[in-house]
Amino acid sequence: MTRVQIEIMLGIILVLASSVLLIVVGLNEEERMEEFVKAHDAQAIEIGASLFEANCSGCHGSQGEGIVGLCPPLNDANFFTNRLREVGWSGTLEDYIVSIVSSGRTTSTRPSEYVGQGIPAMPAWSEQYGGPLREDQVRSIAAFVMNWEATAVEGVTLEQLATPTPSAEELADPVARGQTVYLQNGCGGCHVIDGLSAGVVGPNLNEIGVVAATRVEGLSAEDYIRESILNPNNYIVEGYPENVMPQTFGDTLDDQQLDDLTEFLLAQD
Amino acid sequence: MLKSLNFHENSQKVIRAIDNRIRIITAGLGIDELQRVLRGDPPKERPNPRYKVHTTSFLFHIRPRYYQKGSTLFAHTFRLGFFVTFFFFVELVTGVILMIYYVPTPAGAYESILNIMSSVPFGKLMRDIHRLGAEAMVIFTFLHMFRTYMTGSYKKERSFTWFTGVILLGLTLFISFFGYLLPWDQLAYWAVTIGTSMAESAPVGGTEVNLLLRGAPDIGAGGLLRAYLLHIILLPLAAVLVISIHYYKVAREHGISLPARFEEGDDVSQEKKKEAKQRIDYIPDLLTHEVFLTFVGLFVIIFAAIFFYNAPLENIANPQQTPLDTKAPWYFWWLQGMLKLGDKSLMGIILPTLIVILFIAVPYIDRNPHRSFTKRPFAIALGILSLAILIVLSYMGTPFYAIETPAATRILQDLAPEEGVGQLRAVPYEQLQPGIYETNVTPTSDLCLDIPYGCPELESLFAEFTDRVNQAEEEGKLSDAQGIMVIEEWQANLKKITMRIIWTDPESGESKTYQHNYYLHEERLGE
Numbered sequence: 001m002t003r004v005q006i007e008i009m010l011g012i013i014l015v016l017a018s019s020v021l022l023i024v025v026g027l028n029e030e031e032r033m034e035e036f037v038k039a040h041d042a043q044a045i046e047i048g049a050s051l052f053e054a055n056c057s058g059c060h061g062s063q064g065e066g067i068v069g070l071c072p073p074l075n076d077a078n079f080f081t082n083r084l085r086e087v088g089w090s091g092t093l094e095d096y097i098v099s100i101v102s103s104g105r106t107t108s109t110r111p112s113e114y115v116g117q118g119i120p121a122m123p124a125w126s127e128q129y130g131g132p133l134r135e136d137q138v139r140s141i142a143a144f145v146m147n148w149e150a151t152a153v154e155g156v157t158l159e160q161l162a163t164p165t166p167s168a169e170e171l172a173d174p175v176a177r178g179q180t181v182y183l184q185n186g187c188g189g190c191h192v193i194d195g196l197s198a199g200v201v202g203p204n205l206n207e208i209g210v211v212a213a214t215r216v217e218g219l220s221a222e223d224y225i226r227e228s229i230l231n232p233n234n235y236i237v238e239g240y241p242e243n244v245m246p247q248t249f250g251d252t253l254d255d256q257q258l259d260d261l262t263e264f265l266l267a268q269d
Numbered sequence: 270m271l272k273s274l275n276f277h278e279n280s281q282k283v284i285r286a287i288d289n290r291i292r293i294i295t296a297g298l299g300i301d302e303l304q305r306v307l308r309g310d311p312p313k314e315r316p317n318p319r320y321k322v323h324t325t326s327f328l329f330h331i332r333p334r335y336y337q338k339g340s341t342l343f344a345h346t347f348r349l350g351f352f353v354t355f356f357f358f359v360e361l362v363t364g365v366i367l368m369i370y371y372v373p374t375p376a377g378a379y380e381s382i383l384n385i386m387s388s389v390p391f392g393k394l395m396r397d398i399h400r401l402g403a404e405a406m407v408i409f410t411f412l413h414m415f416r417t418y419m420t421g422s423y424k425k426e427r428s429f430t431w432f433t434g435v436i437l438l439g440l441t442l443f444i445s446f447f448g449y450l451l452p453w454d455q456l457a458y459w460a461v462t463i464g465t466s467m468a469e470s471a472p473v474g475g476t477e478v479n480l481l482l483r484g485a486p487d488i489g490a491g492g493l494l495r496a497y498l499l500h501i502i503l504l505p506l507a508a509v510l511v512i513s514i515h516y517y518k519v520a521r522e523h524g525i526s527l528p529a530r531f532e533e534g535d536d537v538s539q540e541k542k543k544e545a546k547q548r549i550d551y552i553p554d555l556l557t558h559e560v561f562l563t564f565v566g567l568f569v570i571i572f573a574a575i576f577f578y579n580a581p582l583e584n585i586a587n588p589q590q591t592p593l594d595t596k597a598p599w600y601f602w603w604l605q606g607m608l609k610l611g612d613k614s615l616m617g618i619i620l621p622t623l624i625v626i627l628f629i630a631v632p633y634i635d636r637n638p639h640r641s642f643t644k645r646p647f648a649i650a651l652g653i654l655s656l657a658i659l660i661v662l663s664y665m666g667t668p669f670y671a672i673e674t675p676a677a678t679r680i681l682q683d684l685a686p687e688e689g690v691g692q693l694r695a696v697p698y699e700q701l702q703p704g705i706y707e708t709n710v711t712p713t714s715d716l717c718l719d720i721p722y723g724c725p726e727l728e729s730l731f732a733e734f735t736d737r738v739n740q741a742e743e744e745g746k747l748s749d750a751q752g753i754m755v756i757e758e759w760q761a762n763l764k765k766i767t768m769r770i771i772w773t774d775p776e777s778g779e780s781k782t783y784q785h786n787y788y789l790h791e792e793r794l795g796e
């Protein structure tokens with residue numbers, strides 16, 4: 001055979017082989033695309049989880065359990081079954097979450113339970129409305145929140161880690177106990193304490209242990225802090241609006257917790 | 270009656286008509302001649318009908334009528350130039366297909382890549398081939414140039430062809446570089462940020478060029494659109510023009526160089542030298558060979574794209590978050606390596622410019638008329654030395670060289686990189702047993718007695734974590750170090766993994782913590 005003939009023959013074989021490869025790929029395309037969509041949705045939930053931890057957990061709790069008097073829970077059955085009817089939303093729950101996370105909320109829909117009478121109840125998070133997040137990030141957060149549906153309504157239960165028992169040292173230290181109270185009640189969602197929380201809605205608490213004594217004449221630092229927790233509207237720091245901080249901590253905190261929290265705040269200097 | 274049909278005459282008429290039609294289609298070859306072509310016989314008609322098409326057809330008139338036999342030896346050219354052209358066309362075709370789905374805006378770009386991957390049949394294959402073809406084109410362009418240099422084929426009448434070749438190497442690199450940005454993921458964004466910031470280091474006009482490329486101080490909507498237009502219109506048009514000039518020189522003026530031994534080899538007989546100068550016609554020999562090579566190329570690139578290559582796609586570009594291991598596209602690592610060696614404007618602009626000028630001037634500097642290896646030892650040595658320097662500089666350009674990351678950050682980044690899979694994400698979901706694992710406290714074997722078949726991947730991850738922390742401690746990078754890994758069920762199908770390294774700062778004696786949280790979903794992509 002001449003070189004030309006060999007090349008023609010091999011060429012034909014190669015064309016056939018390439019066609020076979022393409023056909024095999026083509027037959028698997030549907031499945032591949034489905035897999036990609038699944039994996040991408042999973043990734044959106046992972047990203048949403050990180051964003052939620054960084055931006056939302058301060059008020060809504062690290063696992064979306066909410067904080068009484070401050071922010072509603074996002075992981076309960078009510079949110080998944082009742083919420084849309086409550087606010088009269090016509091779209092899907094996911095759209096609702098995207099919308100609220102994007103543009104925030106100027107007033108609370110349940111002012112008797114949560115903050116937001118005449119002042120913003122939730123900040124806007126989307127770049128479009130002056131927030132820090134891109135649209136795709138907002139959608140990832142919504143995907144993450146939607147993923148609570150299984151545990152909220154479908155009866156899936158999660159294995160809980162045995163919380164490591166606090167050491168005796170920690171138990172004996174009121175400041176350490178107070179820090180736990182501070183974190184568990186969402187104080188960090190609005191207030192800054194360096195290294196602990198980064199909220200910007202309320203006054204900075206970095207040096208509250210010192211500042212508290214100078215705020216109101218004749219009132220000791222301890223009394224000032226205690227009063228401010230129980231009746232926030234009594235002493236409003238200049239430049240901050242009234243009625244933002246929940247006035248329910250008197251009911252939700254017991255005396256021991258209140259003492260510990262006060263001790264903890266006095267230690268911030 | 271049969272006679273009255275005049276069968277013979279009519280059939281002759283039909284055959285003549287068909288023959289005529291074929292001559293029009295093939296621009297000169299009749300049925301008889303086509304048969305002779307396939308049989309491998311020499312042309313029968315005079316003048317040679319196989320040359321006619323070179324004057325009547327545009328596409329054939331830019332092809333050579335023949336090459337000298339010696340210049341078509343495979344071991345002389347390795348068909349490198351052919352394959353560069355081949356990849357150029359592959360890029361053209363796949364690129365146009367991808368353009369149908371691509372939107373050059375920051376909000377739309379990444380989204381459109383996801384769309385190509387998730388809802389366009391053959392979309393992933395097109396993307397893989399386009400990316401692989403681009404990498405291959407850069408490699409083949411470089412190899413083609415290196416071959417030309419080593420065989421001394423840039424001399425005399427080929428000096429200008431060499432010059433256009435240098436321009437084409439530059440165009441190839443820049444087309445590829447601007448294409449790099451288009452997926453708008455972290456990889457793209459930061460590689461191009463690094464690349465364009467090199468332009469900034471130019472002593473004169475650097476800031477302006479950088480601003481012109483990026484469209485703003487940082488790459489944003491403007492920069493993306495500019496990169497897109499450069500990638501799809503301006504640079505390819507320039508490439509088509511220069512390729513035409515480059516190829517026209519080869520095809521119509523000086524041909525492919527003969528291997529040096531046929532020109533100046535002392536031990537090669539006159540007969541062989543004469544044989545090497547025999548003509549090999551374009552039709553049929555070279556044409557079939559080109560078509561054959563095209564099918565070889567197509568098969569290889571389709572095969573490789575399906576089985577061995579996945580075009581990278583990282584998370585969407587985030588200008589606020591610089592990834593830990595940022596690097597330029599690999600073909601610019603040598604430049605990054607040079608930048609680590611000294612002053613930014615000297616190493617980043619002045620020296621590279623000199624190198625390019627030197628590169629273009631090679632045929633004019635090298636006055637040695639000989640082309641054999643043995644008769645130009647200095648040039649050959651310089652070529653090999655340059656290649657070695659290029660490789661070393663490229664290595665120095667990677668983050669492995671002369672960049673020190675804090676030990677704890679390094680360990681977590683290696684186990685669970687920001688992008689890609691990594692050892693942590695490679696652990697099968699069901700093996701992620703909730704619990705608290707402390708290095709040097711928790712045993713590294715038999716971790717999951719409740720899981721059927723155990724959890725070998727989780728164990729080896731934890732063993733690696735323990736090793737790395739202990740190793741950093743031995744090397745003195747961390748003192749009193751302990752690693753803690755907490756796995757929690759976070760949502761249905763979602764687990765949270767906390768990786769924490771605690772150590773004592775030797776200077777202040779304070780306890781330091783570096784921690785990173787990872788969320789892993791059951792259906793995530795991971796091998």
